[in-house]
Amino acid sequence: MSSTDPAPAAAVIPADAFAVLTEWLPTNDDHARPLIALATVDAEGRPDSRSVLLSEFDEGGFFVHTDSRSRKVADVAAHPEVAFSIAWPAELRQLTVQGVARRASTEEEQVAYSRRSRYLQLLAWLNSPEFALRPAGEREEAWAEFDAAHPDGTLTPPQTWLGFVIEPTRITFWNGTPLTASRRTEYRRAADGTWSTATLPG
Ligand SMILES: Cc1cc2nc3c(=O)[nH]c(=O)nc-3n(C[C@H](O)[C@H](O)[C@H](O)COP(=O)(O)O)c2cc1C
Known part of the structure; x- marks a missing residue:
């Protein structure tokens, strides 16, 4: 972590699971962010999923960032329980x-x-519903204008920029091998915050 990092959240993830995450996921300062399939449930109970970048992770959870007008934000307001896989x-x-x-x-x-x-x-x-409706040429022109008006390093997050930390209640590592059956190592968090582990078939 660099000096610009926010203070890490209180540890939620058990140390041995965190060690595997550190081995599997790129470090937070790696520019190539992993893509996760993030699943949410809307107010009517309908599931949805979409690809988002995993911005970073620490002992407290997994961070994603999005636009406050997106469906996932309304879904999380209705049902904060989410899931993702990669x-x-x-x-x-x-x-x-x-x-x-x-x-x-x-x-x-x-x-x-x-x-x-x-x-x-x-x-x-520029990712607004109004912008999306504009004709292609206009969108390119407006993009170029906005780009030119805001030199690199001067932009701060818009009001619509929003981050979530996903505090895990279950973490499942699936390991395959061509030599024998795949299997999973699963960590589950109980309501009292304690974790248990299980080995499951792949
Ligand atoms: C490669 C890729 C990366 C993406 N990364 C993000 C992201 O980090 N955050 C985000 O809000 N949307 C991202 N999107 C767009 C989402 O998949 C989705 O279209 C958008 O967030 C609206 O989703 P929603 O209305 O279902 O919430 C990405 C799409 C792709 C294809």
């Missing part, structure tokens, strides 16, 4: 997490925004 087929690995999404701190949101690529920083500003 697979590395070449490494014969899959990580699945079930947890509770809570709003990240302002400090964390700012750090995450500052780490986004220039394109994604601009996108956070």
Whole structure:
């Protein structure tokens, strides 16, 4: 972690699970962020999922960032319980997490925004429903104008930029091997905060 990092959240993830996460996921300062499939449930109980970048993780949970007008934000308001998965087929690995999404701190949101690529920083500003409806040429022109008016390093997060930390209640590591059956190592958090582990078939 660098000096610009927000203070890490209180530890939620058990140390041995965190050690595996550290081995499987890129470090938070790696520009190539992993893509997760994030599942939510809306107020009527209908499931949805979409790809989002895993911005960072620490002992307290997994951070994602999004636009406050997106469906996932309304879903989380109705049902904070979420899940995500990420697979590395070449490494014969899959990580699945079930947890509770809570709003990240302002400090964390700012750090995450500052780490986004220039394109994604601009996108956070221009990704509005109104912008999407404009004709292609106009959208390119408006993008270029906004880009030129805001030199690199001057942009701060828009009001609509929002982060969630997913505090895990279940973490499942799937390991495959061509030589025998795959299997999973699962960590489950009980209501009192204690964790138990189980080995399951793949
Ligand atoms: C490669 C890729 C990365 C994406 N990363 C994000 C992201 O980090 N945050 C985000 O809000 N949307 C991201 N999106 C867009 C989402 O998949 C989705 O279309 C958008 O967030 C609206 O989703 P919702 O209305 O279901 O909440 C990404 C899409 C792709 C294809």
